[in-house]
Amino acid sequence: xxxxxxxxxxxxxxxxxxxxxxxxxxxxxxxxxxxxxxxxxxxxxxxxxxxxxxxxxxxxxxxxxxxxxxxxxxxxxxxxxxxxxxxxxxxxxxxxxxxxxxxxxxxxxxxxxxxxxxxxxxxxxxxxxxxxxxxxxxxxxxxxxxxxxxxxxxxxxxxxxxxxxxxxxxxxxxxxxxxxxxxxxxxxxxxxxxxxxxxxxxxxxxxxxxxxxxxxxxxxxxxxxxxxxxxxxxxxxxxxxxxxxxxxxxxxxxxxxxxxxxxxxxxxxxxxxxxxxxxxxxxxxxxxxxxxxxxxxxxxxxxxxxxxxxxxxxxxxxxxxxxxxxxxxxxxxxxxxxxxxxxxxxxxxxxxxxxxxxxxxxxxxxxxxxxxxxxxxxxxxxxxxxxxxxxxxxxxxxxxxxxxxxxxxxxxxxxxxxxxxxxxxxxxxxxxxxxxxxxxxxxxxxx
Amino acid sequence: xxxxxxxxxxxxxxxxxxxxxxxxxxxxxxxxxxxxxxxxxxxxxxxxxxxxxxxxxxxxxxxxxxxxxxxxxxxxxxxxxxxxxxxxxxxxxxxxxxxxxxxxxxxxxxxxxxxxxxxxxxxxxxxxxxxxxxxxxxxxxxxxxxxxxxxxxxxxxxxxxxxxxxxxxxxxxxxxxxxxxxxxxxxxx
Numbered sequence: 001x002x003x004x005x006x007x008x009x010x011x012x013x014x015x016x017x018x019x020x021x022x023x024x025x026x027x028x029x030x031x032x033x034x035x036x037x038x039x040x041x042x043x044x045x046x047x048x049x050x051x052x053x054x055x056x057x058x059x060x061x062x063x064x065x066x067x068x069x070x071x072x073x074x075x076x077x078x079x080x081x082x083x084x085x086x087x088x089x090x091x092x093x094x095x096x097x098x099x100x101x102x103x104x105x106x107x108x109x110x111x112x113x114x115x116x117x118x119x120x121x122x123x124x125x126x127x128x129x130x131x132x133x134x135x136x137x138x139x140x141x142x143x144x145x146x147x148x149x150x151x152x153x154x155x156x157x158x159x160x161x162x163x164x165x166x167x168x169x170x171x172x173x174x175x176x177x178x179x180x181x182x183x184x185x186x187x188x189x190x191x192x193x194x195x196x197x198x199x200x201x202x203x204x205x206x207x208x209x210x211x212x213x214x215x216x217x218x219x220x221x222x223x224x225x226x227x228x229x230x231x232x233x234x235x236x237x238x239x240x241x242x243x244x245x246x247x248x249x250x251x252x253x254x255x256x257x258x259x260x261x262x263x264x265x266x267x268x269x270x271x272x273x274x275x276x277x278x279x280x281x282x283x284x285x286x287x288x289x290x291x292x293x294x295x296x297x298x299x300x301x302x303x304x305x306x307x308x309x310x311x312x313x314x315x316x317x318x319x320x321x322x323x324x325x326x327x328x329x330x331x332x333x334x335x336x337x338x339x340x341x342x343x344x345x346x347x348x349x350x351x352x353x354x355x356x357x358x359x360x361x362x363x364x365x366x367x368x369x370x371x372x373x374x375x376x377x378x379x380x381x382x383x384x385x386x387x388x389x390x391x392x393x394x395x396x397x398x399x400x401x402x403x404x405x406x407x408x409x410x411x412x413x414x415x416x417x418x419x420x421x422x423x424x425x426x427x428x429x430x431x432x433x434x435x436x437x438x439x440x441x442x443x444x445x446x447x
Numbered sequence: 448x449x450x451x452x453x454x455x456x457x458x459x460x461x462x463x464x465x466x467x468x469x470x471x472x473x474x475x476x477x478x479x480x481x482x483x484x485x486x487x488x489x490x491x492x493x494x495x496x497x498x499x500x501x502x503x504x505x506x507x508x509x510x511x512x513x514x515x516x517x518x519x520x521x522x523x524x525x526x527x528x529x530x531x532x533x534x535x536x537x538x539x540x541x542x543x544x545x546x547x548x549x550x551x552x553x554x555x556x557x558x559x560x561x562x563x564x565x566x567x568x569x570x571x572x573x574x575x576x577x578x579x580x581x582x583x584x585x586x587x588x589x590x591x592x593x594x595x596x597x598x599x600x601x602x603x604x605x606x607x608x609x610x611x612x613x614x615x616x617x618x619x620x621x622x623x624x625x626x627x628x629x630x631x632x633x634x635x636x
Binding site: 033036050051052053054059063066069070072074095099 | 469
């Protein structure tokens with residue numbers, strides 16, 4: 001079965017460079033959609049580009065019509081949405097398909113289903129995934145909130161059905177706080193998302209964030225590529241990801257792997273996707289949401305399995321069957337990723353756009369660097385601050401961590417502040433090395 | 448609904464009209480055509496839909512360069528220069544379109560801003576809008592121009608006309624078919 005001749009990259013920065021790398025290997029010509037702010041970015045040098053519009057993403061990377069038209073007029077028969085921007089927009093996926101461009105992601109229907117909180121939860125239940133206890137769908141009124149909260153036990157979390165990014169969420173620690181939390185969550189949800197429907201879940205504090213990488217073809221074959229632990233976070237923003245997950249019971253892990261694979265089959269999922277779960281104090285993995293796209297930290301699973309996830313997305317999108325079964329997927333050693341952002345960790349992680357005067361990426365055994373920057377690159381102020389990902393591999397967690405410390409010490413980035421000092425502090429801390437941390441605080445880092 | 452091209456003034460004094468987004472550009476003007484502010488410069492095809500594209504409000508000049516002039520449908524993006532205009536090479540036609548009035552050799556005149564049939568009275572039994580000897584001020588009605596069954600009020604004024612002037616003669620007859628630029632009034636300051 002043939003592959004695509006030309007593939008449109010509907011994204012920018014690190015992921016755009018990442019997708020192009022696999023295209024080059026497969027003999028597919030990548031065409032970059034770029035904003036005016038990214039026209040001269042190093043990763044577009046010598047490449048075919050289509051200028052979408054101004055730097056502001058609304059008129060470039062977030063305009064579905066501009067992107068699909070650009071793909072059509074350059075003769076691209078496939079489009080990779082990357083992550084962020086329109087990667088999880090069912091409307092965008094549909095627009096691509098209507099204009100003869102293969103969207104490298106799941107079918108719009110599966111994306112739509114998993115994009116809504118309570119329908120997604122309901123769809124996961126039959127597959128045997130553990131769920132966070134809470135209301136069965138959206139709440140009808142305050143009285144229902146009261147009775148559900150009494151059943152699950154306090155503290156509880158009220159969440160917006162159409163929410164995201166931490167907005168439309170309120171905690172009630174006891175019954176006295178419930179009415180206020182319910183009212184406020186609804187008001188904020190209405191203001192932010194135009195939808196005041198909320199649902200209720202038991203609040204799981206001090207949990208660990210674990211996720212499962214999944215891969216499915218169009219014929220119902222689904223495999224998992226192991227789990228990742230993304231517990232080191234700041235305001236729901238992941239900082240470090242690793243695999244395998246420390247502190248995870250083997251039986252619970254294998255049970256959840258199987259359930260996640262079944263769930264993917266049940267919803268007709270295609271391509272790469274991730275189940276995000278919360279590991280609670282009792283050691284149970286509970287489903288939070290599914291990300292219907294490639295993730296920033298996919299590299300961790302690639303390093304452990306030797307499987308190129310972007311290549312698999314392209315193959316599956318072109319109609320190929322998965323060329324391997326679950327038994328062929330070998331999860332080896334330990335891999336860890338640090339996200340290097342152009343932010344100042346000592347200034348409350350203030351984003352710091354500017355020009356990188358000197359850039360030198362580290363090299364070494366078991367070290368992988370994914371980046372789109374080079375010396376002289378200017379980090380534009382319009383987009384997120386990710387400039388580089390460093391991934392290291394080792395036989396053990398300690399070896400991977402030590403290699404990471406060596407790599408980060410060898411990375412030279414002058415001109416903009418980065419999160420490297422924070423990463424080094426975390427990696428050298430006892431809390432991180434001995435697993436005494438959760439999503440509540442960054443281990444080993446006191447700003 | 449129409450979209451506007453972006454205007455980029457270039458160092459050599461020419462004006463570049465740049466496409467606003469990726470699209471197929473159709474019905475492009477030809478080299479030598481005169482572009483006035485707001486004039487159509489073709490249509491953009493985006494995902495099968497067509498929308499008119501117009502020159503920005505500050506662009507005027509004669510087309511000296513057209514992007515891919517031989518093609519009927521050109522793939523363009525937000526960096527493509529569609530047309531290059533020379534603002535100093537305006538022909539007579541452009542002057543008429545850009546400004547309906549001018550000082551001609553015969554002195555100060557007021558010209559028809561567009562072609563059509565001139566009516567000098569609001570209705571057949573009413574007195575004319577303008578009579579010889581009166582002083583006319585900017586904004587006052589000179590007459591009505593019927594264009595394709597539509598009556599357009601023609602008001603006095605123009606960049607190179609005084610705010611008020613005395614009407615010396617009325618050249619165009621009531622009911623006359625005028626071309627754009629034909630003299631209607633001869634004036635004195």
